Amino acid sequence: MKTNENSRREFLATTLLAGAAFAGCSSNPFTPEEITNTKPSGEMVKLLSVDGDIIEVDKAFLKPVPEMPPVLNAEARVGIQGKKFAMVIDLSRCKSVKKCQSACNHMHHIHPGQNWIKVYPMQESERTAPYWQPTTCMHCDEPPCVKVCPVDATFKRKDGIVLIDSDRCVGCRFCMAACPYSSRVFNWEEPKIEKEIADQPYSCETSIPQKKGTVGKCDFCPDMIRKGSLPHCVSACPNGVFFFGDILEDTVTNGSETFRFSELIKDKSGYRLMEDLGTKPSVYYLPPVNRNFPFENSEPIEEKK
């Protein structure tokens, strides 16, 4: 935790210093001075303002929004106020393209061979229909992993997300034994990631960089949510299987379609996995009926237990 704070402080300090150093210089993208110095190019661009009006701006004034600095560990542990995040996975749309998995693995720099998202070929029994079931971390409201963690390294936030503080995890793996959904993975060796990423301070919200001897898992991409974007799996899926949203707003979206969460669950008979265990997951499933694709599997079908 300390390292995080320190590095953030350092980051802020360097930014300020850099700001001061570049104050008079035209290459500084942060100061308003720079905008006044910019000469209009004459080429106008039409934009949609936050109020919904169409406005025109000179192209020379368009600047990319600077990346937000990562949040403090203390903030990351509380979560985004007034939100309760949930995911809906529509099994009727999944054909195991696994773009969710590859996007997730890529963005979180997951160790080769390990996956935070798994796509299971499921079949309840011999005469029932097979289907694909992608699983993420369920972000349970009664998380068994959080209950057993001896050092508060894995924790439940107010917005419903369960995260891991890899700077605190002692690597006892009790959470992995406790999780009935097998959604946790362990960094058995030094993660194979580029030096620039490995040298970053760890953030619970990005789960980057993964650290040797600690546990990792799906984090619902809170860094993306803070930016107003969708988790990587949601935007990567070509078939719109994943819907993400806020239960309090009662809205979920896969990027192109948006539904009232409660109506979607009601109309399509949404359910959660292993309800009998009392873990109260935040991930809901829509049953694989009226499917978009037939079930085709080259792998041997494993029976659901």
Added chain:
Amino acid sequence: MEKLAENKIIEELLPQKFGKQGQIWVISLLIVFAFGFYAYCRQLYYGLEVTALRDYVSWGIYISNFVFFVAISLVGSLITAVLRLTNVHWSTPLTRIAEIIAVSAIAFAGLIIIVDMGRPDRFYNLFTHGRLQSPIIWDVIVITTYLFISLLLLYFPLLPDLKILIGFKERNGKWLQKLYEFLGSFWKNKPAQFKITEKAVNILSITIIPVAFAIHTVTSWLFATTYRPGWDSTNFGAYFISGAFLVGAGGVLIAMYIFRTHYNLEKYITNEHFDKMGKVVVLLALIYLYFNINEFLVPAFKMKKSEEEHLMGLFTGEFSPIFWFAISASMLVPILILIFKNGRKPKWAFTAGILVVVGSWFKRFLIVTPTLLHPFLPMHDVPKSYMHYFPTWEEWAIAGGSLAGALLVITFFARIFPIIPIHETIIEIDNHEKL
């Protein structure tokens, strides 16, 4: 006359230098321990990657070894506390053997849990960020408490013996003399001192019983507080404790035999002791068998789908050879041997003790690993190697090294201190003669 007998007892029970056999024993243990240490250094450097542990089987022989150590350490409380409080006197010569087994086992239980940690460098987090709701923190608390009570139960009865030892300055040599004086020079054999230790030992004997139950119950809860088939059982606390008393008693049988033959203690560890310990082991094995039947028969009767694969793996599948070996070696065969009067003769009782301990070690492996290979959702989207578990040489070396370490502690203890309490034996014999 009486004085002479006393001197003879002292002479026979004083700690002895290692003979040739003893030296070979110590050197082999040191080699195994050093090899384990080397393997652990590799693990520290490369990470748990050097083990065969992976995301599904994330606990393996380190954790089964941990459960084994915690189990065997319970014998200290059985022999010192339970038998003492029930006024059983025949066990007096065995108390120190039981107590040193308890101390070394519980110390190595603590060490092996650190070995299993992915980040041993953050061990202090357990204290700085510990959360009381986690069974691991309960385990940390009760194991530490048990270690300290056991150390005191070892130390207090040792005080009168230290006084005797200090008297043999020539024999002791410089270092041992210093150690004895450091530990016990304040002991003057005053009646008031005896009264205080007596009282302290009584209080400790009472306190250690709930703590002993707690260490193994909490250890069982590390498993029983999860949802997994094979662990999700209300039977687990009692099942673990009964098994623990059994393996500890088996360990005492082995230690009794080895100390008796090696140090020629036939007069002190008599055939009668083997007879009585043999009976204790039969009783404990029957109790453990009872809990095993509960643990396996009831779920097998229902054969819930989630349990089925796990149970069949044990009964007829992948783990069946180990399962039936463990059940027969730790319970059935020892009962069959020790139930007969001739079976309770030292040699047979020793054999039964070995069977109990070896069988129990494998039993602990079966408690930990097969369950992890049968998760609720099928094993999927992982490399092939993640779906099996066979320990690597590093794991065997470290587990073996920890066992060797525990044996070394016991061996060195017996080299430095009298393994049969001298003072208490003299008192016992006096009392016996007066009767």
